[in-house]
Amino acid sequence: MLDVAVAYKRYLFLGDEFLTWIWFQTETDHQQSLFKSADPDLTALEIGHRMVLENRRNDALERITIKGEEANLAEGRLALRKGALVAEISLNFRSADHLWQFSVKGESLNLGNFKTPKIAMPEGPEDLEGFVLEKAYLYDKILQFLEKIYILFIKERLSPRWSSAVVPGMKKWMAST
Amino acid sequence: MGIQSPTASISRYRVEGNLEKPMIETVRRGLKSNTIEDIDKDSVETSVGWTSFHQPYQPNFEGPSFIFGTFFVFSLRIDKKTLPPKLLHKHFMLAGAKRLADTGQRYLSRSEKQVLKEQVASRLMQRMPATPHVHELIWNPEGAALSFFTSLKAANEELETLFVRSFGVSLIRLFPYTTAEFSASLTDSERDILQSLKPTDFTKSF
Numbered sequence: 001m002l003d004v005a006v007a008y009k010r011y012l013f014l015g016d017e018f019l020t021w022i023w024f025q026t027e028t029d030h031q032q033s034l035f036k037s038a039d040p041d042l043t044a045l046e047i048g049h050r051m052v053l054e055n056r057r058n059d060a061l062e063r064i065t066i067k068g069e070e071a072n073l074a075e076g077r078l079a080l081r082k083g084a085l086v087a088e089i090s091l092n093f094r095s096a097d098h099l100w101q102f103s104v105k106g107e108s109l110n111l112g113n114f115k116t117p118k119i120a121m122p123e124g125p126e127d128l129e130g131f132v133l134e135k136a137y138l139y140d141k142i143l144q145f146l147e148k149i150y151i152l153f154i155k156e157r158l159s160p161r162w163s164s165a166v167v168p169g170m171k172k173w174m175a176s177t
Numbered sequence: 178m179g180i181q182s183p184t185a186s187i188s189r190y191r192v193e194g195n196l197e198k199p200m201i202e203t204v205r206r207g208l209k210s211n212t213i214e215d216i217d218k219d220s221v222e223t224s225v226g227w228t229s230f231h232q233p234y235q236p237n238f239e240g241p242s243f244i245f246g247t248f249f250v251f252s253l254r255i256d257k258k259t260l261p262p263k264l265l266h267k268h269f270m271l272a273g274a275k276r277l278a279d280t281g282q283r284y285l286s287r288s289e290k291q292v293l294k295e296q297v298a299s300r301l302m303q304r305m306p307a308t309p310h311v312h313e314l315i316w317n318p319e320g321a322a323l324s325f326f327t328s329l330k331a332a333n334e335e336l337e338t339l340f341v342r343s344f345g346v347s348l349i350r351l352f353p354y355t356t357a358e359f360s361a362s363l364t365d366s367e368r369d370i371l372q373s374l375k376p377t378d379f380t381k382s383f
Binding site for chain 1: 181185186187230250352353372376377
């Protein structure tokens with residue numbers, strides 16, 4: 001295995017490609033069957049209110065931050081056509097009446113602004129263990145989901161299908177308005 | 178931005194190595210021997226150590242306080258004193274004037290100024306309370322997984338250093354490359370492709 005610090009820098013692009021692929025999947029796989037294979041409880045995975053795109057081509061870093069409303073997503077696709085990739089994305093994970101909101105950074109896969117469905121705050125020390133265990137379960141549901149879809153992505157990324165089918169499909173999607 | 182906050186930030190780790198058995202006592206020993214030390218009445222600038230999840234300002238690792246079901250839950254605390262430069266300048270100037278008056282000297286040499294500045298800084302540090310920064314973590318020893326509730330680089334680095342010193346097992350950050358290496362059960366040929374992987378150029382036909 002590579003040195004961790006070296007690997008972090010060397011594979012910065014991999015996380016950005018992963019987030020771009022998530023966006024592509026949400027817009028082209030209308031049944032979301034791939035995401036549902038990672039968590040059958042999923043009702044919908046939606047793009048949230050914020051997305052950061054970065055263009056690292058030509059040794060210069062260009063950063064574009066957009067709000068995730070429909071008109072602006074077209075602006076995001078335009079940035080993709082110029083060589084940018086998604087560096088940070090906010091996502092909504094819906095399961096029945098429950099909603100998880102969080103953002104993911106491509107380079108680190110760190111999660112931010114992570115909101116789980118609301119649960120009752122502990123009223124005393126006797127409630128603390130139940131509260132922590134329930135919160136841990138709610139966080140873990142998303143961590144497990146992201147890990148599973150990352151594995152689906154990386155398996156595809158390392159297969160011949162990536163260049164023969166996925167990249168042409170993503171280019172076609174990027175070209176759409 | 179932790180477990181009890183409305184929003185959280187999480188960075189993920191894989192725990193590498195085997196905890197000495199019995200696990201609970203190994204963890205308790207590591208927590209107790211690396212508990213945060215209070216520096217409020219000290220001239221020390223920074224203190225880093227473990228603290229309790231439920232009582233971050235009164236750490237206590239007796240009993241089952243850090244055991245929640247099958248998880249270990251506790252916090253990394255970093256106490257820091259930051260001396261405002263203008264405050265140091267003011268007290269240094271006052272101390273310099275007093276030194277000249279007391280000794281009858283006309284001026285202080287460069288080395289005298291340096292020593293005086295260090296003395297003044299140390300005196301001020303002693304009187305200044307430290308600002309605590311508490312970062313919670315959930316450690317799942319069965320799954321060798323750890324969620325750290327911050328993505329601040331400095332806190333992550335302190336965690337990685339203190340963790341191995343306390344428990345004799347190390348932490349590996351889970352980012353795109355390490356997640357692929359450790360979680361994706363790659364075949365040898367997939368691992369070879371990963372080693373030489375280059376960014377995809379999506380712009381070629383545009």
